[in-house]
Amino acid sequence: MLELRNICKSFVNGAEQVHALQDITLQVQENEFVAFMGSSGSGKSTLMNILGCLDTPNGGQYLLDNQDVASLDDDTLSKIRNQHIGFIFQTFHLLPKLDAIGNVKLPLRYSDVSDEEATARAIALLTKVGLEHRMHHKPFEMSGGQRQRVAIARALINNPTVILADEPTGNLDSKTSVEIMALLIDLHKQGQTIVMVTHEDDIAQYAQRIVMMRDGKILDLDYKV
Numbered sequence: 001m002l003e004l005r006n007i008c009k010s011f012v013n014g015a016e017q018v019h020a021l022q023d024i025t026l027q028v029q030e031n032e033f034v035a036f037m038g039s040s041g042s043g044k045s046t047l048m049n050i051l052g053c054l055d056t057p058n059g060g061q062y063l064l065d066n067q068d069v070a071s072l073d074d075d076t077l078s079k080i081r082n083q084h085i086g087f088i089f090q091t092f093h094l095l096p097k098l099d100a101i102g103n104v105k106l107p108l109r110y111s112d113v114s115d116e117e118a119t120a121r122a123i124a125l126l127t128k129v130g131l132e133h134r135m136h137h138k139p140f141e142m143s144g145g146q147r148q149r150v151a152i153a154r155a156l157i158n159n160p161t162v163i164l165a166d167e168p169t170g171n172l173d174s175k176t177s178v179e180i181m182a183l184l185i186d187l188h189k190q191g192q193t194i195v196m197v198t199h200e201d202d203i204a205q206y207a208q209r210i211v212m213m214r215d216g217k218i219l220d221l222d223y224k225v
Contacts, residue, residue: 001193002028002051002162007060007070009046009216020046021057022216028162028195033188035196035207037223043216044197045166051195052085052164053077065161082107086155086163090170092147094139094154100126101135104154111158118157125153129183145176152183156192163187165196169203181206 009021021043028034036044049055050062053069056077062070069080087093094103104122105115113121126135129149139147148168155163165184169177185206188194196207204210212223 001030001032001065002195003061003063004050005061005063007047007050007057007062009043009050009055009057019216021050024060024216024218026211026218026221028193031188031191031193033184033194033196033206033208035198035204035210036213037198037201037204037210038213039199041215042213044213046216047213048164048166048195048197051162052087053081082110083158084161086158086160088148088151088155088163088165088168090167092139092144092151092171094147094150096139099136099138100131100142100150100153103139103150104157106154107157121157122153125156126150128156129153143176144172145179148172148176148180149183152180152187156187162193162195165194167198168196169198169200177203 004024004026007021007024010017010019024047036047038044046055050057057070060070061068064080064084069077072080095106101119101122104125105118108118123135126132129152131146131149131153134142134146142150168184169180172180181203184194198204210223211218212220
């Protein structure tokens with residue numbers, strides 16, 4: 001499903017050469033739920049950006065569904081992101097002027113899916129995440145948990161190969177966090193592959209496998225908290 005081979009990523013910060021990722025090799029299997037953990041600066045966010053085709057490595061191979069995407073151009077990466085990857089962000093990234101249906105439909109804007117079909121998919125997914133009563137509400141009219149459910153529905157709209165969840169409960173209270181993680185677990189049970197970044201031990205426990213990172217390196221591919 002996802003395979004990284006000797007991935008390296010570095011950049012210059014002033015006079016300093018920063019090695020954000022160093023010789024990262026790992027696999028994520030289909031229908032696996034993996035959590036990446038590590039302190040600030042460990043490289044987990046950089047790794048998530050590469051997995052999401054938002055950034056490219058300086059060296060190594062990244063195979064997504066057996067296609068090497070590490071050296072593709074920006075236009076091709078954009079198409080791959082839209083077709084294969086669903087994103088869930090800590091800060092939701094919803095457009096304030098669009099209602100829930102409009103936000104969920106957004107990834108289909110540049111596809112060949114008709115607006116009628118896009119609307120039907122959005123309604124079905126919002127119902128799936130328990131927001132059938134909030135479809136025409138805008139983000140400011142919803143709670144944090146409801147906004148994150150909209151974001152999850154949006155992540156599913158293109159039937160993605162993998163969902164990448166970056167601190168999905170970071171802005172939520174503990175009760176709402178449990179509800180959102182229960183929803184992700186349900187999606188995983190239905191066959192969805194999920195890769196999550198978190199700094200919270202209790203949230204990481206929901207995953208099948210925890211990958212621990214430090215200083216741009218993998219310390220443990222099957223870490224037990």
